Amino acid sequence: MDKFKIKINGNEVEVSPGKTVLQVLNELGIHVPVLCHFEHLSPQGSCRLCVVEDRGVLKTACTTPVEPNMDIQTDTPNVVNSRKLVLQLLFSERNHYCMYCEVTGECELQDLGYEFGLDHFEFPTYERKFPVDNSHDYILMDHNRCVLCRRCVRACSEVAGHYVLGEMERGIDTMIIADMDVPLGKSSCVSCGLCAQVCPTGAILDKRSAYLGREVQSDIIYANCDQCSVGCGIEIYKKKGANFIVKIYGDWNSDVSQGVLCKNGRYLALYDEKERVSGIRLRDDFGFRRISREILKEILKNKLSDDVVAYVDGSLLNEELELVKEIFKDKVYSLYPNNSPIESNISIKDLDNMDAYLVIGVDLNKEFGTIGSFVKRNVIGNKKKLVLVDEKENSLNKIADHTYNRKDLDLAISSLKNENNVAVIFKDLKDEEAKILKANDNFKFLWLPKETNTVGLNKLNIPHEEKHAKNVFVFAKNLDGLNNMNLNNTFLVIFTPYNHEVLNKANLVVGISNGFEKEGTFYNLEGKKLVRQKVLRSNYDVVDLREILLDISGKVEKIM
Structure with a gap:
């Protein structure tokens, strides 16, 4: 359908079909107050604050599509008085005592009160x-502050x-509930926290960030989460002038996760x-003693000139892996398996376009939660x-x-034979399972690597093998893979952020x-190559691994 013209505040405007009045007004820079509306959720029109007048009739701008011959007025006395009345009713329904x-x-409700000059309740x-529900580990629900915008309900589902x-x-007695009206902490909530992020008032709070300052008192840093291999986009709120993170929000503009986060x-x-x-x-005859960085560099210089092997895990960033590879050449190995018998051939976004899902060996409510959100909202x-x-x-x-x-597994595959596009989501597969799955033309595959940067390990051709040498270097966060290794008669050097029982076997930590x-x-x-910000x-008292590796690579002879 071609564009058509409508009037807005007396001015003729050409608009495209399929848009709402609110979308057109926003594009023109005309302010309209909203409360229940949220850009990334379906419009609802329940708060009635976005009303505009069209040929004498009040209509909600967020739910009304534009149509030919409209004559929209955004600030007539009828519109303004209607908004003020709605605002008075919203403040009166619950206990909005702003000072506490x-x-x-x-x-957002308080902002609207200031916008309309509200100085008393009528x-x-x-x-x-x-009630106030404090049963959840991370989230507090205070129904006294609720305006029944239902943003939380829509975010949790859509x-x-x-x-x-x-x-x-119904009506003024409406209450937001979890499941069949159980405390949030005892419900099926998986603690994704999106409800707290979209709440316009103090009805749903993130407990950790409560009373730690306003958002304007924080620097917002855009980065990607490194808790798993999904790499969700995040907004990090760091308190200005302090070495402290107030809270983390999902980034709605992320190409990876589109605002979704997991616990x-x-x-x-x-x-x-x-x-x-x-x-x-450094270990000596009396146990461990602290040494300086200068002594560390001398020890590393001596050990690197001898028989040596290096192990890494998927917690290392690309720049760190590249330096390890530069120093140790082809003597670098992954502590954990890092290859899949079936390569992925769909993206996370593609999950929305699938007809069915076959999930193998992973609980998406407990691991890879963002992938779980994509699957669950479609199912x-x-x-x-x-x-x-699953076993x-x-x-x-x-x-x-x-x-x-x-x-x-063969029975599971048979149940999907009539589906056109099936997303097979898996973490581990046996070779015989992979062979059976690859024989189905209607199957698409999404592999969930166990470690954050497993793909980075593969791009640098770092294999998973157990090798022995006189000197063993380990650069890893997860040291469980060393438990069953034969580390006798080796000089073991471990670079790690966390304490672990295997450190008792190390010579240098x-x-x-x-x-x-x-x-x-x-x-x-x-x-996708994603960014982590410091x-x-x-x-x-820790060292920056990248800094140490740069120092080593510039001062010692490379291993041949």
Whole structure:
């Protein structure tokens, strides 16, 4: 359909069909107040604050599509009075006492009160008590602050795909509930935290960031999460002038995750309580003693000129891996398996275009949560088919059409023979399983590597093998892979951020930077090169691995 003309505040404007009045007004830079509307959620029109007048009739701008011959007025007395009345009713329905609210100063309802000059309540208020739900580990729900915009409900279902939040009762008695009205902490909530991110008031709060300052008091740093190989886009709110992260939000503009985050990326990344390795420690006859960086460099220089091998894991960034490879040449090996019998041939975005999903050996509510969101919103919201294959209990059983044991993979495949495009999502596959799966032309594959930068290891051709040498260097966050290795009669050097029992076998231990303390790039499971920003300075006596490797590569003879 061709463009057509409408009038807005007396001016003729050419518009495209399919857009809402609010979208057109925003494009023209004409301000219209909103509360329930959120750009990345479906329009609802429940708050009535965005009303405009069209040929004498009040209409919600967020839900009304443009049509020929419209005559839109955005600020007539009728429109303004209607908005003021709605605002008075919103303040009166619940207990919005701004001075005691955690989000005062950045509350959208409070901002609207200032915009319309609200200085008193015209209706009785503070007359009813509403419950406060503090049962969740990370999220607090205060129903006294709720305006029933239902952003949280829509975000939980349409974007995150969890369908935990809903509503009960009607009118002024409506309450936002979890599952069948159970405390949030006892519900099926997986702690993705998107509800707290989209809430316009203080009704749903992130406990950790509460009372730590307004958003304007933080620097916003855009980066990518390194908790798994998905690499979700994140917004890091770092307190200005302080070495502290207030909170993490999902980045709506991320090509990878489109605003979605899981518990690991939003919360656990900030609740890291593992014991850190501090300093540089050399073992002698009396145990470990601290040494200086200069002594460390001398020891490394001597050891690198002898029989040597290096092990790395997928926690290292590309720049670190490249330097290790430059120094150790073809004597670099991965601690963990880093190859898949089937390569991925779809992207994360492609999951929305699949007809069915075959998930093998992974619980997407507990691992790779963003992938789980893409799958769940299509299975629950769009009624697409889900088949699970797992040897363990899987929490996706509740929404799966069929669940099979891994020994019955052929039956699972048979149940999908009539589907055109099936996304096979897996973490590990046996060779015989891969052979069976690849024989199906309607199957597309998405491999979930266990480590953050597994793809980076593969791009540098670093294989997973066990090799022995007189001197063994390990650069890794996860040291479990050393437990069963034969490390007798070796000089063992370990660069790691965390304490581990295997360090008792080491001759030299070096604490290194970790997570938000370092910067660089890594490849996610799609092969996209993503960026990590340095956000914090370490509170521990650690060295920057990249800095040490640069020093070594420039001062010692490369291994031939």
